[in-house]
Amino acid sequence: MSGLLTTIPTADNHGAFNLRRTSDFQAALLAMAGHDLRQPLQVIQSAYEWLGDRVANNSEKAQLERGERAIGRLAEQLDRLIGALRLYEHSDTIELSHVPLGPLFRRIAGENEIAAREKGVDIRVHVTRCAAASNPVLLEGIVRNLVRNAVKYTDRGGCVLVGCRRSGHDVRIDVHDTGIGIAPQQLPKIFDAFHRLDTARVDGLGIGLFVVRRAVELLDHRIEVRSQLGRGSRFSVFAQASN
Missing domain, CATH: 3.30.565.10 (Histidine kinase-like ATPase, C-terminal domain)
Incomplete structure (x- = not known):
């Protein structure tokens, strides 16, 4: 197009700048992507699935679906954070x-x-x-x-x-x-x-x-x-x- x-x-000519930026980013990932985030997220997903099987009202179902989509977005972002961190952990063994x-x-x-x-x-x-x-x-x-x-x-x-x-x-x-x-x-x-x-x-x-x-x-x-x-x-x- x-x-x-x-x-x-x-490769670029700004190695020192990139090193500082990537170090800051890695520290942020370590703070946000702890493994303890996965367990509560899985509990919430299970609770929504349980409620979804028992709710009959269309309005309530719509609210549950909104919550499920939000949980999906959270899970996606967590996976991205952990994936990004793994790039750094294994950067010398590609x-x-x-x-x-x-x-x-x-x-x-x-x-x-x-x-x-x-x-x-x-x-x-x-x-x-x-x-x-x-x-x-x-x-x-x-x-x-x-x-x-x-x-x-x-x-x-x-x-x-x-x-x-x-x-x-x-x-x-x-x-x-x-x-x-x-x-x-x-x-x-x-x-x-x-x-x-x-x-x-x-x-x-x-x-x-x-x-x-x-x-x-x-x-x-x-x-x-x-x-x-x-x-x-x-x-x-x-x-x-x-x-």
Whole structure:
């Protein structure tokens, strides 16, 4: 797509600044993502399931469903925090392997199908036999975060497309949406920790794209963003192709 372009390289000239920022971020994760958060969340989920089986009034059911959606958002954010922390814990032991992209795309699209359907957003997956030389866990985390973001920032009637194409010796993995787009002044900030594009429209901690950036750096991949405000965005991850 045409539009404003920003590239996030795998290395930069601001090592001291990034080290300070990532240390602060890691400390925040350690404070927020303690394992004791999981148990009370599971208790609340079980209580809502028990109540859901016993409530007959439509109004009460609607309130329960709102609560269940809120719990789901909390669980998602906790998983993201713990996933981000694990990136730091294992940053010195990254192993690359042959990662087929077709099954990965289908799996992530399936995970987001319900959320997309509730919003009236269509998720489409490009059929491919391409594979990347990457780490399967980290690459899946990258694509998962990009697809989640695309669904969140796309309005009813819009579309999210997940696909890839060869680009020389690399494979370019694209997550393209027809959503709200990114303003020019926002582009340099979108991969910062705790930065949210639109706090009025989307809940969350604003760490999804920071996790993406960190994973891209660890893998020595590259990411580019093209966006037009009001017309959508395309996030492209470049990895070495694997035959």
